[in-house]
Amino acid sequence: MDKRSLRVAVLGCGSVGSQVVRLLQEQATDLEARIGARIELVGVAVRRIDATRDVEVPDGLLTTDADGLVARDDVDLVIEVIGGIEPARSLILSALEHGASVVTANKALLAEDGPTLFEAAEKAGRDLYYEAAVAGAIPILRPLRESLAGDKVTRVLGIVNGTTNFILDKMDSSGAGFAEALEEAQELGYAEADPTADVEGFDAAAKAAILASLAFHTRVTASDVYREGISEVTAADVQSAREMNSVVKLLAICELRAVAGGDDAVAVRVHPAMIPRSHPLASVREAYNAVFVESEAAGQLMFYGPGAGGAPTASAVLGDLVTVARNHLAGTRGVGESAYADRAVLAMGETRTRYHVAIDVDDRAGVLASVALAFAEHDVSIQTVRQEGRGDDAQLVVVSHEATDAQLSATVEHLRGMDNVREVTSVMRVEGETE
Numbered sequence: 001m002d003k004r005s006l007r008v009a010v011l012g013c014g015s016v017g018s019q020v021v022r023l024l025q026e027q028a029t030d031l032e033a034r035i036g037a038r039i040e041l042v043g044v045a046v047r048r049i050d051a052t053r054d055v056e057v058p059d060g061l062l063t064t065d066a067d068g069l070v071a072r073d074d075v076d077l078v079i080e081v082i083g084g085i086e087p088a089r090s091l092i093l094s095a096l097e098h099g100a101s102v103v104t105a106n107k108a109l110l111a112e113d114g115p116t117l118f119e120a121a122e123k124a125g126r127d128l129y130y131e132a133a134v135a136g137a138i139p140i141l142r143p144l145r146e147s148l149a150g151d152k153v154t155r156v157l158g159i160v161n162g163t164t165n166f167i168l169d170k171m172d173s174s175g176a177g178f179a180e181a182l183e184e185a186q187e188l189g190y191a192e193a194d195p196t197a198d199v200e201g202f203d204a205a206a207k208a209a210i211l212a213s214l215a216f217h218t219r220v221t222a223s224d225v226y227r228e229g230i231s232e233v234t235a236a237d238v239q240s241a242r243e244m245n246s247v248v249k250l251l252a253i254c255e256l257r258a259v260a261g262g263d264d265a266v267a268v269r270v271h272p273a274m275i276p277r278s279h280p281l282a283s284v285r286e287a288y289n290a291v292f293v294e295s296e297a298a299g300q301l302m303f304y305g306p307g308a309g310g311a312p313t314a315s316a317v318l319g320d321l322v323t324v325a326r327n328h329l330a331g332t333r334g335v336g337e338s339a340y341a342d343r344a345v346l347a348m349g350e351t352r353t354r355y356h357v358a359i360d361v362d363d364r365a366g367v368l369a370s371v372a373l374a375f376a377e378h379d380v381s382i383q384t385v386r387q388e389g390r391g392d393d394a395q396l397v398v399v400s401h402e403a404t405d406a407q408l409s410a411t412v413e414h415l416r417g418m419d420n421v422r423e424v425t426s427v428m429r430v431e432g433e434t435e
């Protein structure tokens, strides 16, 4: 056996796996030059040998025995692109136990049970890298983990789900329906195997947990993240945003919050929000992602690029593969988890935000005053009010100043119970300075 070669096994050959296998073959010469050793593909685990796939896998490499593949003594590196919790978790743990380093794109697993995997990697003295798990091709985890390791990150704000950004963008730009836009995103390979993970914000919440953990040196799991998806976003919300010269985006927001007399806590949330068209995130179209990072010394940084799709995600996987392979050859491992801070996670009600509320009211004297009073009763200050008469009813659009989410949601409940409020037609959080 050639001493200067590293043996790689790939688990899963779907949207991402097929592109990983393609790139491993097409870039073999360059990869060898960059790593200093040849990358030898020794097996590709699939569910069905005879399935049609987007890449030609060399003869004899396909196997349905993923367990057997990761347990082989001659495998140095395992790439897990099956997705989901099991069998991915058991396969990764087995790979580490058998002495292989692992590269994965599996944000769902990392956000649910990252610590188990990090501890197993540490114990085995092997690497576990996962740049592809957040924002696809965009290098964001490495900058957080390494480039910004000497700074204090205070906020991470991003569009981290390509499928939902694609859907919201189509709804805004071409008036496409939700179902039609989702189908297109699935055909383009952006969506998860079960697109509910995208649409209901689970995928973005998993990524937010990973981002917050790295940014704030703590452990945040998916269940710590407040989550709302886009299934409740209506054409009326999109139209309401347009009237405010804004767009609706699904945002992941991770914040470090000072706590009186104690260590800083974190607040991590995923929800649709209105942002003004002048905001840099408003110009993130289709399945692109963007992540803003605010830190004490560096100030604001923005990372932008393709957040989903087979080839872009494979680019991030291969980047990790090169790093892990170099570490392997050097007999070392890269930086592992840095979760020394053990920060409390704030409940959503304690998070400070702003609301945009559109209300159908009776068009008569005193209504505006009673609506303003409802906001005041919950100690919520109003930033702007717009009113349009439409016969015997009127539409009021109120944008609040910042308050806690608990105060704002109590205000909305209050409005819903008022006699002269016919319907609260749109409620959405607001990020960025609206006009």
Ligand SMILES: NC(=O)C1=CN([C@@H]2O[C@H](COP(=O)(O)OP(=O)(O)OC[C@H]3O[C@@H](n4cnc5c(N)ncnc54)[C@H](O)[C@@H]3O)[C@@H](O)[C@H]2O)C=CC1
Binding pocket: 011, 012, 013, 014, 015, 016, 017, 045, 046, 047, 048, 064, 066, 080, 081, 082, 083, 084, 087, 105, 106, 107, 108, 132, 133, 134, 136, 189, 190, 191, 192, 193, 307, 308, 309, 310, 313
């Ligand atoms: N598609 C994308 O844009 C991105 C995907 N990811 C992540 O990459 C991973 C893979 O995603 P996709 O390629 O999109 O999914 P996919 O559903 O297209 O591919 C997964 C493949 O794994 C195979 N598989 C399932 N169980 C298996 C088993 N026990 N043994 C062998 N093969 C098995 C499936 O048959 C399928 O072909 C997931 O963790 C996903 O969250 C991350 C970033 C972007």
Ligand SMILES: N[C@@H](CC=O)C(=O)O
Binding pocket: 133, 135, 136, 160, 161, 162, 163, 164, 190, 191, 192, 198, 203, 307, 308, 309
């Ligand atoms: N389904 C995900 C894929 C990338 O992580 C998305 O749409 O962003």
Ligand code: NA
Binding pocket: 131, 132, 133, 134, 135, 136, 137, 138, 139, 140, 141, 316
């Ligand atoms: Na990435």
